[in-house]
Amino acid sequence: MGEKTFRDKFNAFLTKVLDKLGFDTHFSSEKREKVPVKQLPARAWEGVKNAAYDSKSVFFNKTLAFDKPLFVIVIVLVVVGLVMMSSASYAYSYVHYDNSMHIINKQVVASIAGIVAMLLISTVHPSFFRGKWSYVLWGLSLILLVVARLMPEKNGVHRWIELGPLSFQPSEIAKFTAILVCATYISYHYKEMNVTTYKNHAAKQKAAKSKRSKYFYGLGRNFQTAVWPFIWRIGPILGLLLIEPHLSCTIIVMLIVGTQMLLAGTRKEYFLSLLALAAIALYLIVFLGVVSYGRTRFETWLDPFADAKGNGWQNVQSLYAISSGGIFGAGYGNSRQKYMYIAEPQNDFIFSVICEEVGLVGAIVIILIFVAFVWRGFSLSVANPNRFQKFVGIGITSQIGYQMMLNVAVVTNMVPNTGISLPFFSSGGTSILMLLAEIGVLLAISRESPNKIM
Secondary structure (H helix, E strand, C coil): CHHHHHHHHHHHHHHHHHHHCCCHHHHCCCCCCCCCCCCCCCCCCHHHHHHHHHCCCHHHHHHCCCCHHHHHHHHHHHHHHHHHHHHHHHHHHHHHHCCCCHHHHHHHHHHHHHHHHHHHHCCCCHHHHCCHHHHHHHHHHHHHHHHHHHCCCECCECCCEEECCEEECHHHHHHHHHHHHHHHHHHHHHHHHHCCCCCCHHHHHHHHCCHHHHHHHHHHHHHHHHHHHHHHHHHHHHHHHHCCCCHHHHHHHHHHHHHHHHHHCCCHHHHHHHHHHHHHHHHHHHHCCCCCCHHHHHHHHHCHHHHCCCCCHHHHHHHHHHHHHCCCCCCCCCCCCCCCCCCCCCCCCHHHHHHHHHHHHHHHHHHHHHHHHHHHHHHHHHHCCCHHHHHHHHHHHHHHHHHHHHHHHHHCCCCCCCCCCCCCCCCCHHHHHHHHHHHHHHHHHHCCCCCCCC
16 A cells, blocks of 8 residues: 555656646646557467467466567577677687686676566556656666766776676667657657648748748748657757767667657658758767767778778778678688777677678678568557557667668778677677667567567
C-alpha cells in the first residue's frame, strides 16, 4: 500500500512539473491515444497458439510472442559479431592487457547481459516509454552528458563516465532518448505537423495568391509545430555531444530525427530548408574548429596517402586490409593488419579486418544481414497501428541502419573518418547493452504489428 501511495504522489508531482514546462497538452485525455493494456499475439500458428493457451503457457504467450525472424536476425548479428571480434581483438588485447582474451571476454559478458535485458524489456508494453517517462529519460540524458564533459579527458575527448572499473558512454543513452521524445511529440501532434494553420481567413487568402507567398507563410507557421519542437528537444543533446566532442554521434542523432520528421509528414520544402541549414551548420562546425579534429580528418579523407605515416595512417591501413582480402579473404584469423597496423582493429575499423579475413563475399553477406534487419524493422514498425510505437520502431531501425552504412563508408574511405562504430561488431559494453535493450523495445513493438511472424 505504501509503494502505491508513493508512486501516485511521485506521478502527480512529475505531471505538475511537466505541466509547468508546457507539456500539459501532451498528457490531456483528449489527445492521448487509447492503448489496450493487455496485448495478445496478433498472428500465430493456430495449433501452437491453442496448445499454449490450453496449457496456460505464460512464458510462450507473453514472453516469446514477438516477431521471430527479427529475433533470429539479431541473434545471428550478435554471434557473428562476437566471432569476428574474437579474431580482430586478440593481438590488441595481448599487447595492451597481456591477455589475448581480455576484450572478447568483456564483450561476451556484455552481450549475454544485453540479451537478457532484451528479453525482459520485450515484455514491457511500449506505451510505458511514452509521454512523461520519455522526458524523464531526456532530463537524465542531459545530466549524464554534462557529467561526462566534466570527467577527465580520455584520448582527447570527454565521452565516458567512469565508476571504478566500469565505464559507459552517455551518448548511447542519448540516441535512444532522442528517438523517444520525438516519437512522443509526433504521436500527440501529428495533425498539427501536417497542416499549415492561418491566423484568419484574410491571411489564408493572401497565402493562396502565389506559391512563393504560400511557401514563406507556411514556412513561418509550420515552423512552430513541425520544426521548433524538435529543435528545442534535440538541440541541447546535440550541443552537449559537440562539446565532448562526439561528432559521429551528433550526425547519427540528426539523421534519426530527420528520418522521423520526414516520415511523420513534415512538408518536403520545409524539411529541405532545415536540411540545408543543418548542412551549413555542420560545415561551419568542422571548418571553424568547433570540433578540433574535423578539418584535419576532412583533409585526410581527400588524400590519405599524402600523410600515410601520420594523420592518414588509419585510413591507409584500412584500405590495405580491404584490398588484401580479395574476393574470398585470407581466412578467419589470418588478418595481418590487425597486428597493430590498424590502431584499434576491434573497434571502429573492425569491418576492414572482416574484409581481409572473409573477403568481399563475406563482407557482402554481413551487409545483407544488416539489410534484412532494417527491412524487417521497418516492415514491423510502419505496419504498427499505434503512432508512437511506429515512430519508435522507425527510430531504432534507422539508428542501426545509419551506423552500419556510415561505418562501412568510413573504413572504405568514402566519407571522412568520424569514429562511428559498427553495431553488434565493434567493442563496447555500453553500445551492445543499449543496442540490445533498444531491440527489446522493437521486439515489444513487433507484438502488435500485423506483419509479425511467430
